[in-house]
Amino acid sequence: MAVEKDLPHTCSQGEKGQCPNEARRDFLKYSSILTAFAFMPNMAVKAADLKLEEKLVSAFEKVNVTLNINGKKRKLSIEPRTTLLDLLREQLNLTGTKKGCDYGQCGACTVHVDGQRVLSCLSLAAMQDGKKITTIEGLADGHELHPMQAAFIKHDGFQCGYCTPGQIMSAVACIREGHADSDDEIREYMSGNICRCGAYPNIVNAIKEVKNGGQKV
Amino acid sequence: MNQFQYVQPAKSKAAIDTVTKDQTAMFIAGGTNLLDLMKRGIVTPEKLVDINKLPLKKIQKENGAVRIGALALNGETAEDKLVLEKHPLLSQALNAGASAQLRNMATVGGNMLQRTRCPYFYDTALPCNKREPGTGCGALEGYNRMHAIFGHSEKCIAVHPSDMSVALAALDATVLVSGPKGDRKIPFADFHRLPGDTPHIETNLQKGELILAVDLPENPYTKNIHYLKIRDRASYAFALISVAAALDLDGSNIRSARLAMGGVAHKPWRLTEAENFLAGKPATETTFRQAADLAMRGAKAFEHNKFKLKLGPNAIVQALKNAAGVA
């Protein structure tokens, strides 16, 4: 669980301190500790045997990190096993980034870290200290859609839309990297983003339009 | 995922000490394989030693060799000028692996050490000698379509899934490591192991040993090279079979050749006999076919991967033709 420090918390309903999210957060905090004990008989027993309480405690210790997320600096205290994807979705309510497989196989969770596209489901949040994270929520310029977002709408680059945030983050990177010079190249360098609905041809068209339009991405 | 402690040392020595002393500690680099395995409960370290603060990212010339730091990313290595100029085969192999996103995360050190994709290894409800020594090999009599045709044992028929490592095998790489007993160099051919009776021991790396870099010696294979990868879909899938082929041509004659295969064994499979056969021969489909037949000697398939006995030689011939530019 990440606990936000130095930040007005993000709950939109209710008074501070009565936010349903906060209660939920506390519940999760306790329940995750209980679950952790339940799943770790070995470790608990070993710790007791070897008098390694210190180590057991340190397994629950949080890691302090400072992340720049969509232009905002956030100081967070994170449990080591939290993935960047879970941090974004569960703790920061940035649910634009999607969880498809959680195992690196679909690309739905693609975000930019220091300008490079990566999979947030296979990244530990604790390992991102000092990094600049951009999610789909951070792509538009105020109310002005990013050219790639506009092109996806124009070309019907989606049906259900579940893969779309990942597709768009990947598509922007694909052009920035210089890998969008032909249909084949676009297909190859977009292969890390699976679309169950099969919107692929329209996605390629959207990317081509942005690339050929020469807009800044 | 189990709970673990997280540490990020600034010095290699501290990282090595921690992993050497603590049985349950592991290095983490890109995390793309380790986190996947941890989420599934296949690997359960209680301490993760993040090595990303260590200065192991550089790609540079070193005594005529190209030295690639263990933390160089797969993507940046594939597009590195020096690698493209001196070892384009490695670049092709890297680009054939995973996806653009994963290549931006995966490191060269981590890539060599990635675990097999055998479904019996991945499913903790099924037997697997590699995951749980002594439980048996589920694939032996099970669904073994992706599995080995060379070097397998009764205990394990899994294959090594790395594309990069196939090119490193062909290019005579050396792995530089540092451990509790000091530094040493491991020739790539001795880095990975065959399964034998101990399929859970996959490399000759000792507990606590950290990969620092990989060296690629100068060679003439800068032009006539090809990495051919055959898989179930056009991209973003592991190899059924892959072939790294490199030729040094004198007109239409072969001065020397380098050949290795992926997807066929527990380690990248170097085809030395075929290489020796090719040296001094004309670069024609006939010679390539003879070399491929030689390379396939001793292959043994299982119920579902017999197709590899045909696909293998065809892939070798095609890779050599592509490398030589022979239609």
Ligand SMILES: Cc1cc2nc3c(=O)[nH]c(=O)nc-3n(C[C@H](O)[C@H](O)[C@H](O)COP(=O)(O)OP(=O)(O)OC[C@H]3O[C@@H](n4cnc5c(N)ncnc54)[C@H](O)[C@@H]3O)c2cc1C
């Ligand atoms: C969906 C998917 C598809 C993929 N497709 C392909 C493919 O087609 N071809 C292919 O080749 N690969 C493929 N991969 C695998 C990918 O290449 C590997 O996961 C990656 O290379 C591992 O590198 P890493 O830095 O993330 O390693 P990590 O996950 O960080 O580490 C892997 C192992 O190496 C150890 N380790 C890491 N660095 C060092 C070091 N310097 N010294 C000592 N030990 C170290 C760790 O302790 C761990 O045991 C795919 C992965 C996924 C998830």
Ligand code: FES
């Ligand atoms: S959720 Fe990350 S790749 Fe599928």
Ligand code: FES
């Ligand atoms: S639009 Fe439905 S998965 Fe891509």
